[in-house]
Amino acid sequence: MGKVGIRDVAKAAEVSVTTVSHALSEANQHRVSPETREHVREVATTLGYAPNRLASGLRNQRSYLLGLVSDEIASTPFAGEMILGAQDAAYERGWLLMLVDSGRNWDLEQKQLAALLQHQVDGVVVARMYHQEARVPEGAGRVPTVLLDAFDPEGSFSSVVPDEEAAARTAVRELLAAGHTRIGFINNADDIPAAAGRLAGYREALSEAGIAYDAGLVTREAPAVSGGRSGAQRLLGMADRPTAVFCFHDRQAFGLYEVAAQLGLTIPDDLSVVSIDNFEIIADGLWPGLTSVALPHYGMGRWAVTRLLDEIEGVAPDGETVQMRFDCPIVRRGSVAPPRAG
Amino acid sequence: MGKVGIRDVAKAAEVSVTTVSHALSEANQHRVSPETREHVREVATTLGYAPNRLASGLRNQRSYLLGLVSDEIASTPFAGEMILGAQDAAYERGWLLMLVDSGRNWDLEQKQLAALLQHQVDGVVVARMYHQEARVPEGAGRVPTVLLDAFDPEGSFSSVVPDEEAAARTAVRELLAAGHTRIGFINNADDIPAAAGRLAGYREALSEAGIAYDAGLVTREAPAVSGGRSGAQRLLGMADRPTAVFCFHDRQAFGLYEVAAQLGLTIPDDLSVVSIDNFEIIADGLWPGLTSVALPHYGMGRWAVTRLLDEIEGVAPDGETVQMRFDCPIVRRGSVAPPRAG
DNA sequence: TACCGCATACAAAACGTTTTGGAAGGAGCG
DNA sequence: CGCTCCTTCCAAAACGTTTTGTATGCGGTA
Numbered sequence: 161m162g163k164v165g166i167r168d169v170a171k172a173a174e175v176s177v178t179t180v181s182h183a184l185s186e187a188n189q190h191r192v193s194p195e196t197r198e199h200v201r202e203v204a205t206t207l208g209y210a211p212n213r214l215a216s217g218l219r220n221q222r223s224y225l226l227g228l229v230s231d232e233i234a235s236t237p238f239a240g241e242m243i244l245g246a247q248d249a250a251y252e253r254g255w256l257l258m259l260v261d262s263g264r265n266w267d268l269e270q271k272q273l274a275a276l277l278q279h280q281v282d283g284v285v286v287a288r289m290y291h292q293e294a295r296v297p298e299g300a301g302r303v304p305t306v307l308l309d310a311f312d313p314e315g316s317f318s319s320v321v322p323d324e325e326a327a328a329r330t331a332v333r334e335l336l337a338a339g340h341t342r343i344g345f346i347n348n349a350d351d352i353p354a355a356a357g358r359l360a361g362y363r364e365a366l367s368e369a370g371i372a373y374d375a376g377l378v379t380r381e382a383p384a385v386s387g388g389r390s391g392a393q394r395l396l397g398m399a400d401r402p403t404a405v406f407c408f409h410d411r412q413a414f415g416l417y418e419v420a421a422q423l424g425l426t427i428p429d430d431l432s433v434v435s436i437d438n439f440e441i442i443a444d445g446l447w448p449g450l451t452s453v454a455l456p457h458y459g460m461g462r463w464a465v466t467r468l469l470d471e472i473e474g475v476a477p478d479g480e481t482v483q484m485r486f487d488c489p490i491v492r493r494g495s496v497a498p499p500r501a502g
Numbered sequence: 503m504g505k506v507g508i509r510d511v512a513k514a515a516e517v518s519v520t521t522v523s524h525a526l527s528e529a530n531q532h533r534v535s536p537e538t539r540e541h542v543r544e545v546a547t548t549l550g551y552a553p554n555r556l557a558s559g560l561r562n563q564r565s566y567l568l569g570l571v572s573d574e575i576a577s578t579p580f581a582g583e584m585i586l587g588a589q590d591a592a593y594e595r596g597w598l599l600m601l602v603d604s605g606r607n608w609d610l611e612q613k614q615l616a617a618l619l620q621h622q623v624d625g626v627v628v629a630r631m632y633h634q635e636a637r638v639p640e641g642a643g644r645v646p647t648v649l650l651d652a653f654d655p656e657g658s659f660s661s662v663v664p665d666e667e668a669a670a671r672t673a674v675r676e677l678l679a680a681g682h683t684r685i686g687f688i689n690n691a692d693d694i695p696a697a698a699g700r701l702a703g704y705r706e707a708l709s710e711a712g713i714a715y716d717a718g719l720v721t722r723e724a725p726a727v728s729g730g731r732s733g734a735q736r737l738l739g740m741a742d743r744p745t746a747v748f749c750f751h752d753r754q755a756f757g758l759y760e761v762a763a764q765l766g767l768t769i770p771d772d773l774s775v776v777s778i779d780n781f782e783i784i785a786d787g788l789w790p791g792l793t794s795v796a797l798p799h800y801g802m803g804r805w806a807v808t809r810l811l812d813e814i815e816g817v818a819p820d821g822e823t824v825q826m827r828f829d830c831p832i833v834r835r836g837s838v839a840p841p842r843a844g
Numbered sequence: 845t846a847c848c849g850c851a852t853a854c855a856a857a858a859c860g861t862t863t864t865g866g867a868a869g870g871a872g873c874g
Numbered sequence: 875c876g877c878t879c880c881t882t883c884c885a886a887a888a889c890g891t892t893t894t895g896t897a898t899g900c901g902g903t904a
Binding site for chain 3: 165166167177181182183187188211212213214215216217218219220448
Binding site for chain 2: 210212213214215216217223224225231234235236237239241243244247248251256258259261263272274275276278279282290353361381385389411414416419421439441442444445447458492
């Protein structure tokens with residue numbers, strides 16, 4: 161069965177192609193009688209007709225294609241969640257997603273965007289693998305564009321990022337609520353918004369609780385398991401060691417668990433731990449389970465595309481942009497307990 | 503600057519659209535003089551002209567679009583690697599990838615495939631998140647189709663999967679080479695090709711070394727950290743416990759590490775460990791690092807699209823299919839040592 | 845000189861839709 | 875009865891390309 165086109169339907173239904181188009185479209189239904197409309201629809205489904213979107217896209221100047229350009233899809237396991245959220249939102253509204261990954265190659269990203277544009281995408285999501293200021297590739301902006309896990313300092317594009325400060329506040333409050341007062345913080349040594357934001361959140365939560373900030377309890381380490389290890393060695397080696405530690409992310413907490421075990425410290429009785437990411441394999445895999453604040457990747461991906469489609473379809477007022485911060489819910493497992501008495 | 507079309511170039515270069523098309527195309531160059539050809543090309547790049555692929559796709563019956571339908575993109579962190587390999591291979595040859603994820607909903611997958619087909623994709627990759635027999639959605643096969651991390655028992659489609667037996671042999675040989683003779687195996691309890699294949703590989707490697715198969719050393723557990731824990735408890739609790747354990751995957755090895763630590767067993771001195779997946783965050787995060795056989799997701803994704811394009815472009819003989827098995831290289835870290843003397 | 849072939853350029857058709865502008869016919873009204 | 879107004883349908887143009895068929899002019903050959 162070769163491809164069936166609108167002409168085939170017209171022939172089979174013994175009407176003109178115009179009538180077929182009107183019968184099948186939602187818009188101009190009034191131009192065809194209910195009977196023929198029904199008849200045409202039956203014939204169409206019988207033949208298995210589905211309009212060629214290349215042709216309709218050409219005619220309507222609307223491809224129902226969205227581009228998703230990202231710096232690194234593969235490097236983090238969260239990518240899947242972001243992409244999935246984006247894809248779901250797109251599909252639900254009748255769009256399809258085209259994906260390119262530049263592997264942090266800037267020139268390549270430009271070319272990939274050009275390729276997307278050649279395919280007449282109706283809009284573009286520019287995604288970054290961790291919260292950062294976006295270098296938006298040239299040519300974006302020729303179609304509606306939304307930033308995902310990135311922001312534009314000039315505010316020319318809508319964007320969505322996690323609320324780092326709130327996430328850190330949530331994490332630290334969890335420890336405060338359990339009664340801890342000496343709370344260490346293993347931060348990320350990289351100079352990125354997440355590091356600054358989480359430090360601010362850490363300080364705010366402490367200050368809310370009337371606890372003075374002690375720079376000696378904060379250490380900046382590589383964002384990896386090894387960084388967690390060295391941070392833990394420093395913090396847990398102190399004479400007056402903290403009774404709880406807040407980690408920049410789950411990988412660092414992983415390293416912290418290892419060092420704690422080596423030192424004979426039991427989690428959570430001797431040491432409470434909270435971190436950010438809620439990366440299942442680690443947080444669920446560690447024993448006891450790691451209490452962690454989730455970065456809402458799925459939700460952000462979904463929001464980005466939803467916003468993009470609103471801009472494309474003119475639902476959103478023209479030219480207006482929205483800078484969205486997403487809340488980060490905490491997922492409690494077994495790594496927090498009150499400090500040892502005394 | 504509104505979109506610039508071929509007419510604009512023609513006008514600016516003071517030639518006909520035909521000439522522009524010929525000048526820019528590789529095919530019919532002989533129909534235009536070298537001078538005009540050069541002139542047209544200059545004007546085109548000056549104006550920033552790039553042909554509308556919707557239009558050319560309509561005319562040429564070739565969209566330069568590929569569909570990638572998958573059951574679960576987000577559930578495993580490897581997805582990124584497969585998708586990236588596929589995307590790279592596609593982009594390098596001038597194609598773009600459209601992505602859909604069904605979340606294991608078969609009806610949805612059918613509909614998504616239909617949507618892809620409406621967009622006139624030139625071919626489809628059907629990807630599965632772990633090696634399995636594929637339920638190919640209806641409608642695939644109307645365009646060239648390749649299976650990724652899945653196989654078709656009838657052989658009507660080309661496919662690529664990891665060589666499970668070889669992977670297990672490689673892993674177990676690593677332990678044998680270190681001198682181990684009592685080697686436990688924590689297998690996956692699910693009845694899937696990977697479990698059967700890896701068991702076969704385990705037995706082959708033992709038999710090569712002249713070691714009798716001991717069913718008591720093999721346990722089938724849930725494919726998760728918790729499964730690794732319970733398997734470890736069983737294996738390491740034995741009177742004559744194994745000196746080395748081969749795990750189905752890194753997550754199980756993660757659980758094994760935890761139990762070994764609780765029992766006071768040092769890795770690798772008291773216990774050697776090898777597994778499969780080479781999932782960086784775990785294998786690199788564990789201490790000591792976990793020696794693991796890598797599943798070549800990137801390479802398989804790349805192969806699938808390369809093969810698909812060969813079929814589309816007629817490079818591959820018509821109707822012929824290829825069932826590909828990919829080799830799995832071992833990545834050595836610190837979890838293997840000779841057994842304790844005595 | 846008359847003819848042919850070649851190099852170069854262009855007009856027009858086609859790809860599969862959607863939509864505009866009528867046309868044909870019947871009903872309602874004065 | 876004649877006019878207008880609906881209803882229902884259709885022909886044709888348009889979207890931006892690519893490609894086929896053809897026209898023009900020129901040099902070379904008989």
